[in-house]
Amino acid sequence: EAQVTQNPRYLITVTGKKLTVTCSQNMNHEYMSWYRQDPGLGLRQIYYSMNVEVTDKGDVPEGYKVSRKEKRNFPLILESPSPNQTSLYFCASSHPGGISYEQYFGPGTRLTVT
Amino acid sequence: LAKTTQPISMDSYEGQEVNITCSHNNIATNDYITWYQQFPSQGPRFIIQGYKTKVTNEVASLFIPADRKSSTLSLPRVSLSDTAVYYCLVGDLGKAAGNKLTFGGGTRVLVKP
Numbered sequence: 485e486a487q488v489t490q491n492p493r494y495l496i497t498v499t500g501k502k503l504t505v506t507c508s509q510n511m512n513h514e515y516m517s518w519y520r521q522d523p524g525l526g527l528r529q530i531y532y533s534m535n536v537e538v539t540d541k542g543d544v545p546e547g548y549k550v551s552r553k554e555k556r557n558f559p560l561i562l563e564s565p566s567p568n569q570t571s572l573y574f575c576a577s578s579h580p581g582g583i584s585y586e587q588y589f590g591p592g593t594r595l596t597v598t
Numbered sequence: 599l600a601k602t603t604q605p606i607s608m609d610s611y612e613g614q615e616v617n618i619t620c621s622h623n624n625i626a627t628n629d630y631i632t633w634y635q636q637f638p639s640q641g642p643r644f645i646i647q648g649y650k651t652k653v654t655n656e657v658a659s660l661f662i663p664a665d666r667k668s669s670t671l672s673l674p675r676v677s678l679s680d681t682a683v684y685y686c687l688v689g690d691l692g693k694a695a696g697n698k699l700t701f702g703g704g705t706r707v708l709v710k711p
Contacts, residue, residue, distance in 0.1 A: 488641075527642070527701040574641045576699075586632075587699060589641025 486511045488590035490575050496596045497565055505560045505593050507575030515578045516558035517542070517587070518550065520571040527574065533558055565597040602686045607706040616673040618705050620686030623667050628690040631662060631669045636683045636704070645684075646671070673707075681709045 488509045497503055509516065517532040519542075529542030533552040547569055549561040558577075562569060575590040603621040610616045622631070630649050634642040646653055648660040648669070659672040673680055683704040 526703055527699070529699070572639070576641070586644040586647070587642075589643065592639060592641055594639075 488575055488577055488588050490590040490593050494594050498598055499566055500564045503562050507558045507590060508556050509577040513577035513579055517576045518560050519574045522571050567597050570597050602688055602702050604686050604705045609708045610676055611710050612677055613675050616676050616707055618671045618684055619668055621668045622688045625666050625688055629688050632687045633671050634685045676709045678709050
């Protein structure tokens, strides 16, 4: 089954404790992206990657890091999480530059930073 | 991506047709119109995409008038499971804009029994 998976689905952590949220897709998509969703602010892009070893900042990259060492994986790293990073996070993937804006989203990771 | 405006919420009843209109007055020549659906605590899901006139798939229809300054997503005979937030997005597929999808506030559709 074609899908985007994220782990963990739920995470409660404390300020300053480094964490990684994994994202993996099995559709051989070149493009992957991370979004965060907050009430009243909609979905905002954090980082994206057009291919392996190619990453770029989205709208709200501060406090986040990403890496793209393999085509299928695109982990999101919070080196020193803060309470304002409490949010619902989504990973997405697609073929870039195609004829469709169809992106495939993961199930989401709900992060709480205390 | 062009700015879009859509109603904040809509109520409907099972079996009815739901029409959500999105305004995009500044749509550019190369822009396409795309709609996503999002259920609570799930990732958005692509519904339909179009450039002009009418597009229909197994889920919905998309009506786009000749001036393309608005579009209407039509959900036929909705059921309770169609309760979700629906997002209208407008953008140019040809530009290397990082494939960024800019989501606005969306329209919350509540289907009642």
